[in-house]
């Protein structure tokens with residue numbers, strides 16, 4: 001494969017990422033059609049249920065007579081089944097495209113190599129695996145969901161310069177967060193919320209902070225709000241239980257909620273794997289865990305996380321709730337406005353290796 005092939009595939013990745021937050025539970029897919037050293041068509045999967053990237057790329061070509069001499073680049077194997085739209089492999093074949101370059105095979109059980117086989121059987125030349133690792137990165141939520149049968153897990157917290165996530169609270173203290181980060185960082189967090197299917201927090205964070213957990217400072221859809229209330233400790237009147245947006249509460253005994261709240265009954269001694277299995281069944285492809293300390297610790301202890309995003313603010317608390325500790329080193333560390341932002345990856349769950 002040449003440098004030019006890599007440029008076209010990277011353009012597919014770039015296009016695919018535009019769908020982040022809109023295509024779930026579908027993957028992010030971008031497609032480029034090149035005739036010689038000229039791109040003659042492009043497309044990406046915009047939203048769940050909408051046309052696939054290959055369909056839009058083919059539609060965008062102004063002179064279809066060029067298609068048989070063109071190469072179609074796509075980051076994910078074209079589909080082979082009749083779902084919401086006819087199979088892309090069939091369309092590629094009908095348009096007479098004879099060469100297809102794919103980055104990743106589709107792990108989805110209805111495709112899983114069948115799209116590539118269908119194309120090869122029709123006589124097309126199919127190259128698979130170009131920039132495979134970068135392709136995994138683009139669709140890491142989708143691949144984790146299908147292979148590990150659980151949502152992709154992102155841990156997120158903000159800590160003070162001296163390593164606390166909150167002040168110690170006494171009974172009667174005001175309810176609400178003690179902010180550590182600035183407004184710009186909080187806007188970024190709202191953007192992140194639009195990118196994930198679910199958002200999970202622990203019982204005590206719900207009680208002490210009374211967060212809304214919806215998206216207000218960015219445009220996009222709200223993640224499903226998720227919490228645990230094993231002992232029926234959540235008081236009435238919480239924002240999280242206002243029924244305004246899809247919410248899931250794991251309870252040990254039946255509870256009646258109104259609005260868009262679903263109660264799921266679990267054992268008192270449930271494991272995080274059981275909880276994640278329920279989220280998998282609800283097609284929650286990814287989840288951002290926004291605290292508190294004990295919930296984050298239990299995910300870390302069980303190695304059940306894929307990435308972590310940690311803000312460190314300038315504020316100093318001197319004492320309080322200690323921030324969780326990750327053994328690994330950050331893979332990236334940047335100054336974000338007034339804060340430090342560190343990204344961690346859990347190599348143990350890295351599907352590439």
Ligand SMILES: NC(=O)c1ccc[n+]([C@@H]2O[C@H](COP(=O)([O-])OP(=O)(O)OC[C@H]3O[C@@H](n4cnc5c(N)ncnc54)[C@H](OP(=O)(O)O)[C@@H]3O)[C@@H](O)[C@H]2O)c1
Nearest residue numbers: 157158165166202203204205230290291292293294295298
């Ligand atoms: N700075 C930040 O980024 C940030 C973010 C969020 C929260 N916070 C702060 O963190 C504090 C709350 O943290 P926290 O550690 O006290 O409480 P937490 O993690 O929010 O909630 C812990 C409680 O959740 C329940 N739980 C159920 N299953 C669990 C599991 N598998 N693992 C852990 N907990 C489980 C338990 O209550 P039951 O025994 O009743 O089941 C447990 O005591 C608050 O002060 C909040 O302000 C800070």
